[in-house]
Amino acid sequence: MTELPAPLQQWLDTRGWQMHPHQRDMLERSAAACLMLIAPTGGGKTLAGFLPTLAELGEAPRAGLHTLYISPLKALAADIRRNLMTPIEEAGLPIRVEDRTGDTPSSRKRRQRADPPHILLTTPESLALLTSYEDAPRIFAGLQRVVVDEIHALAESKRGDQLMLSLARLQAMCPDLRRVGLSATVEDPQAIAGLLAHHPDPCEIVEADPGPEPDISMLVTDEAPPWSGGGAAYAIPAVLEEVKRHRTTLIFHNTRAQAELFFHRLWLANEEALPIGIHHGSLDRGQREKVEAAMVRGDLRAIVCTGSLDLGIDWGDVDLVIQIGAPKNVKRLVQRIGRANHRYNAPSKALLVPANRFEVVECVAALEAVRARDLDGEWRGRGPRDVLCQHILIAACAGPFEADALYAEMTTAGAYADLSRAEFDACLEFCATGGYALRAYDRWQRLQQRPDGQWQLRDPRSAVRIRQNIGTIQDTDTLKVRWRGRGGAPLGEIEEGFAAQLTRGDTFLIGGQIVRYEGLREMIVEVSRDAARKPKIATFMGTKFATSTQLSARIVEMFRQDSWPGLPDHTAEWLALQREVSRLPQPGRLLIESFPHDGREQLVVYGFAGRNAMQTLGLLLTKRMEEEGLAPMGFVASDYAVLIWGLDALIDPAPLFDLEKLEAGLETWLTGNAVMKRTFRASATIAGLIERNTGGQRKTGRQATMSSDILYDTLVKYDPGHLLLDITREEAMRGLVDFSRIREMCARVGDRIDLLRLSRVSPLSAPLFLEPGRVPIAGSADERLIQEEVTQLLEASGLAQIHGERAKGSRDHNPR
Structure with missing residues (x-):
């Protein structure tokens, strides 16, 4: 046509x-x-x-x-x-x-x-x-x-x-x-x-023609960003000035909790009472729709939001986008920039606001990538088999099917084009019986083969339960939040784990409002209004982004420059000081710093592999250090480095980065770790082994966790080769632990590891000491510290000599 x-x-x-x-x-x-x-x-x-x-x-x-x-x-x-x-x-x-x-x-x-x-x-x-x-x-x-x-x-x-x-x-x-x-x-x-x-x-x-270059830059602020932290509170006055200068501004954040906190601070500073809204996935649908309608009418001057407004909805007359915090991913940044001046061949206008000193570097790298049209992306790989299992059950709901025809149909989907027949048959067998360890239980006998070879539901009534659980979105376990009183209006949702920590009178933010926790009634969190200015923050999960491989590589490439005219003076001076005190990370090499601080030996590994991978690296390196007798005490990770503290200084880093031993350590750690159980629950729910919705009722997070943990422990003990355990390991490696980026880092670096012994904390490592999420390590360091404490007590009390003489006497009377 x-x-x-x-x-x-x-x-x-x-x-x-x-x-x-x-x-x-x-x-x-x-x-x-x-x-x-x-x-x-x-x-x-x-x-x-x-x-x-x-x-x-x-x-x-x-x-x-x-x-x-x-x-x-x-x-x-x-x-x-x-x-x-x-x-x-x-x-x-x-x-x-x-x-x-x-x-x-x-x-x-x-x-x-x-x-x-x-x-x-x-x-x-x-x-x-x-x-x-x-x-x-x-x-x-x-x-x-x-x-x-x-x-x-x-x-x-x-x-x-x-x-x-x-x-x-x-x-x-x-x-x-x-x-x-x-x-x-x-x-x-x-x-x-x-x-x-x-x-x-x-x-x-x-x-299509890509159109004009976007008008994108970093927001200039009177105050320099802090060394660490993610709130960007320092930029509130400058952000408000930009809001005043534009018709409608979208202020993007990477997490829901950050959006709530920023909105609260922005509102407190909003002395002119500009109409400002907040929009994210944990808010009640009615509240989101009110904000959306106000945007379309042009009633709002600014909307603090998350990825809920990323995609192509044409919300009113938006003429400015502000990204708070480093974007972590160039594609995501381009998508968000496009929300401003949402017209063809009209340049989008956007400002980046780094939350801390290191994010200044990341934001500049992202700006350069956008201008070069150098987008990032990491191939997800083959189609996951838990989704394939769900699809088999969906096909069975529609009526009897032939295995050969369904296999041929599935392999026409690109992500499953190389699915082997053996893999398909294993999924079909799982859907039919639940697998070896579960085939004795009637509830998992879901499919049967007819005399003519076709497969069908064993009990046609099970189609209702299967349909109730269709989908791959794994909601965080949440509880509804409502105003106290019968018929109280809904506000949104908070995590079940966060709600469990609340006691009557605690305050938290939701929808930009400070509310007071009054109690739990029929699985509903009831709240009242509160005039406090410093609330607790609801721990909305949302999506936690890791810096992409391509963006990380751009950052490290920037470190090779002799000077940084594109960076603000405070950040350029910070990097210059790092080069003077230590050195900057370089492409193809791994920089490790070692120095004493606060009575402990500190080790910093600059891997630039993203938060998930660096967190995993911290776990594996501390395990290897235990094996090498180095007595680590804990670690903390960021997108670009991991900081480990302990009792002994590292002399030779090479044994710690033996890839085979790191992989072996990962296997041991994964088997009994909560990460695997959490991943198992998600995959088992998608594959249909665990039902979150039954008879119109949804299981609580605690009920679902108990069910999945029992199943996981049973399969590990009695059927370690079970399909879902294989799927769980694949998913954990691909997502939560991101071991592929550790493997890529080791391959890229090889034996080019630079260990620098410093006398004090380096500028680049300093933000790590302020990073939240410290992970303590229980091991040989605890025993040594206890022994040192006992020795000090004995010496202080004058009992050390007596203790030593008694020990010597005991040896004299018991010769070997």
Whole structure:
């Protein structure tokens, strides 16, 4: 199709609009089996994806589902529906558009199954649920196109893996289905296109003009950032001045807790009472929707937010983005920058605010990467098998299936293209019996094979429970927060572990308000208003980002410069002092500093491998130091280094970095560690072994933890080769411990390790002493300290000589 139908073209003409080249290109190539558009934020990606659908339905109206739109956010699906209705209604097109998410009323969902709209806007989880119904072939009969929006965001998580398996299921029902992917600028378009493609068929790529360079810089403040910390409180006055100078400002944070704290401080300093809101995933949906509506109306001057506003929702007239704290990832920064001046060929304006001295360096490195269009990204690898197990159960809910056909279907999904038949059969066996150690229990006997060879649910009633637990998002165990009193309005959620630490009268922040904990009633945290100025902070989990490999490499490369004219004077002087006192880390080498401080020996390893990997490295190095008799006492890690303190100075670092011994230590540590149990619970829930929702009731975090811990211990003891234990180890290595980055660091460095013995703390190591999250080590150091304390007590009391004489006498009377 090369031309738009007359009503749609007239609508464009009336508004004085013309299609952008990439939009026309998408229309002309609409017959392609797979097509992916790479365009900058504000480039009209969504309209480009829908133009062929509007044109086809405008030319030849028909009943039934024509196009399925998949969004990573429920709010984005609702926003797209509002935007789509404008051309449809004004052009008089006979097209019905509806959205279907977890917030959609059950009555409307039933109607949509019976009478699907022309265009259905949904999420990966809702699509997976739709494919699980027996009437799925009827629901999707005649489906022509699927549009996956923000595919770059989905590609980084298990939600994307689940979506691609669902698309493989749709393709089996609708062989002529055309796939369209919409993505912001990414570092590897071919890799994203490979995920979207119906393997082994390729996916065509359309790349739009990237547009003008963004107007991005660091915020200039009167006060220098501190050496450590993540709150950026020093920048509050300067941020407020920027808010006053702009129409609407989005102030992004990397975590929800940081957003709450910053919003509280910003409000206290907001003497002019500028209208400011807060938006993040732990807030009550009603409160988020109020903030969103106020943004659309232009009522708010600033919104303190997290990743909940990262993606392509067009929220009002935003003309400035401020990123508080180092972005950790260049792609994420580009995505957030694009929220400002959300128009094609209009430069986005953004300011970076480093929270501390080291983040100044990271922010400058990120700025340089954005200007060079050098995006980062790390390949997630093969599709996870816990998602595959869930997909097998979803397929069984829809009716009997042949194993050969389901295996062939799954391997058309890019992330599972190299899935072996043995791996598939192991997952099928797990879904059928629960595995060797669990096959005696009736609750895990979920599938059975019929005489004709097809597989089906052993008990058809189990389909309801399976559907209730569809999804890959692992919610942090949270409790609802409401105002005290019957019918109190909801505020949001806090972590179960945080709630357990509260006592009556404690205060914390939620939704920018200080509230007082009154008690727990029917699993609801009841609170009242409080006028305190210094609350506790709710420990919202959110997403904890690690600095990407590419950004870390840029930082280390900056250290090779003779001087740093691009850095503020205070940071350039800090790095120069580090070079004078010690040296700066260098590419291809590992810098280790050793020095005495506070009566202990300190060791600093500058690995630049990201927080998860550096945390794991701290655990492994202290274990190796114990084995080498070096008596470590504890460690703390940041994105770029690990600080270890103990009783003995390190003389030879090489034995500590023996990769085989580090891996062996990791295996020993993982087996009995809480990290593995936490990872097991997540994978077991996704794979269907543990049900969080049963009969409309959701298990508490404590109940789910107890169930998963018992299962984990049982499998480790009686079935160590169980599929879920293998999956758990893969997931822990890939995510929580990030050992691949330690392995990469060791390979990159080899034996090029520089150990410097210093007389005092170095400038680069100083922030580590202020870093939270210290991990104590119980080992030989404790025994030595106790012995030293006993000796000192004996000497102080004058008993040391007597004790020594008695010990000598004992030896004389007991010759060996």
